[in-house]
Amino acid sequence: MPRPSVEVERRAQILRATCRVIAENGLRNLRISDVARLAGLSGGTVHYYFDTKQDLAQAAFEDCFERSLERRRWLLDSRADAVTRLRQVVDSYVPGTPETVEAWKVWVELWAESPRSPRLRELNERLYGEWRRIVAAIVRDGQARGQVADGDPLVLANMLVGMIDGLAVQVLAGSQSLTADRMRTTCLEFVDTVLAAQNSPHPVPGRRARAQSTSDNA
Amino acid sequence: MPRPSVEVERRAQILRATCRVIAENGLRNLRISDVARLAGLSGGTVHYYFDTKQDLAQAAFEDCFERSLERRRWLLDSRADAVTRLRQVVDSYVPGTPETVEAWKVWVELWAESPRSPRLRELNERLYGEWRRIVAAIVRDGQARGQVADGDPLVLANMLVGMIDGLAVQVLAGSQSLTADRMRTTCLEFVDTVLAAQNSPHPVPGRRARAQSTSDNA
């Protein structure tokens, strides 16, 4: 009397395993047999759920991306002030926990593969776009409440997200001079000194001179 | 009567071909035979110069990285004012020319592979570190001349370089909402409104904070 849900369960199980293999070995070394072993299944079974390796990889990328987004969606609904939330964005993205590190590694693989895969491109466009819109919404909200400095919210969001991505890539690549800590400090500094409005309730010790700019220049 | 050693020339020829193949097909699909065809040689000849595919890839990464750096080293010696040079940094990195695009694709492959390769990690550390130091030197120089805002030069450089990298990755990945143009605008905005000192000779219309600039779209 097979539970009807067995299929859903199996798929999830296989996709998680696939993400782990991609993170650990790289898409380059993704082998069905490794996925099978990690999932405690046979290679044949993996193929029973996913026709081709490509399908499997694509589905895994989607799964990983969606779960990542899900994990952060609470930021959008948070009632905290915008700068706090932006700092939370940074914190939630610094590659610290195994979960975060795994997700980052999968993203980098996805980005490296995208130029040759319309489907991955579309996936990135959709989910990464959503992510950038979330950050932009926080910025816009903060501006409306006077917590975030003026400026095109999307541009500011792109600055932050770009910076996070670029520095994370270095952290992931194992840079000794660009550690997770330094990444965190740098991004938070950006939030505090560039994004936060002057009257922000986040007086950062050693606040840097710049970007007070606006008023001066305005 | 030794012919003028053809070795140096041949190695370079093979490495260029390898970079092109990596950029086009991904490290994942790097095939010796493709390299050979592109270089107009036999597969055996490629192996005559590089023992293993791994050696070849590593050497190609080094070659690509070094040439990229070489192409930008003039920025360090430039007499132009710091902000101009920082804008040149941005411009020189926006993936526009085929050459730039190729280099970026190779870097992303390198970063994706680094977690599993100490040699690549070391390579990135060395050359990428040098690159960040170059940018930091421009910042420091600009600060000394009052052209760049105060703040830890390395932190500021990391912000800019990180932003460039993160956004470039999206451009490379073929994002439709984050195009090369938008990357350029965003990074230049950062240079002009965050890095440039207030009395900078680059009075940007609509100076920062508001970045009313562009687009609410995307």
Next chain:
Amino acid sequence: MPRPSVEVERRAQILRATCRVIAENGLRNLRISDVARLAGLSGGTVHYYFDTKQDLAQAAFEDCFERSLERRRWLLDSRADAVTRLRQVVDSYVPGTPETVEAWKVWVELWAESPRSPRLRELNERLYGEWRRIVAAIVRDGQARGQVADGDPLVLANMLVGMIDGLAVQVLAGSQSLTADRMRTTCLEFVDTVLAAQNSPHPVPGRRARAQSTSDNA
């Protein structure tokens, strides 16, 4: 509903084929594809059961050696008198049947390869040692029954086994002056005139000296 595991059967099938190829072509020319063809399988299947060619060769050597020993173990339990059994030892080793010839060729390959392979060395030590002990046991038993001349049983066994091996190698090498027949005559002569006790029930015309006693060694 697992089929009765085909694995044991398939492995045996592949190993027999491998032995035949080694015997016919030499280890030097052992090709997976030949093994596959001879076993009626695909090359991939051979690799499905044996990871590397080396593993395959090692396993084949073991298989050949063990089967050879198995084929002779009855000699140990035989109730016949010792000299008869020693003559049977000789007879069973003269390269006559295709089976014997094949086994000999494999052994020579193994011996030639041993200096470079600890695993083969260990294999030879274990199985060849056992074989020498079997012969020594026959000698010892014969001595106890007064059928075999005195002398250190292991030394006498080594003389016989060494002689058999050395002459067989020449037979195998295709010597025209040292044929299987001559090998047989020579070894039997040794059994009859050196090993057999004088009152042995095997009165050989032209009986010669035996080498009882001895051995401070072994």
Next chain:
Amino acid sequence: MPRPSVEVERRAQILRATCRVIAENGLRNLRISDVARLAGLSGGTVHYYFDTKQDLAQAAFEDCFERSLERRRWLLDSRADAVTRLRQVVDSYVPGTPETVEAWKVWVELWAESPRSPRLRELNERLYGEWRRIVAAIVRDGQARGQVADGDPLVLANMLVGMIDGLAVQVLAGSQSLTADRMRTTCLEFVDTVLAAQNSPHPVPGRRARAQSTSDNA
């Protein structure tokens, strides 16, 4: 002004190197490039002197075999008594010196290869036959002088030579239970107790009844 002898010299140099490579790596792993390196030449040069790898191997086998024989031909002319000379035969063949070990390894390779090479077969026939005839001549001479027990000299020589070969193969194969020492003891025991006539001037401690034989049975 090239010396006319350079060619002879080069050939010898290459052949020695080939023997060493065969002994160390096995015929199986004989590579022209290794020979070249060991001889301090280029691969091209090796081919200048030997058309094909097969030619090279064949010539090397001949060279090795002939030099071995040469090294022992003094035994034939020795004035010592036969038993002494037979003991010298044994001693000179126990794999002790690097030179002996190398020669043995090459022979085993030759024997392993012979079944598939008429040329090697012919070589073995010719040179090994000569060697067996040398030993038989010593036996015959000893019998004529009453130093060696009766019996077909060729059969007795084959016994000794076979025993030497068979045991040497085990020593070469790295047997721990059949060491060079044990090989030596065993073969000398055979010489002293089986080949030596009763009135031999080699009273072996522990020596017992032997060789009266013949007459008893006659």
Next chain:
DNA sequence: TATGAATGAGATTTCATTCAT
């Protein structure tokens, strides 16, 4: 639904051989 067995296409790698210099 699940799997172990089998396959074959494809990639790397090795290396004897050739040849221009």
Next chain:
DNA sequence: GATGAATGAAATCTCATTCAT
């Protein structure tokens, strides 16, 4: 005489995919 460079044929090995059970 001698060599470095280049080649291409051949062999091992990998692994996605198929399929009978």
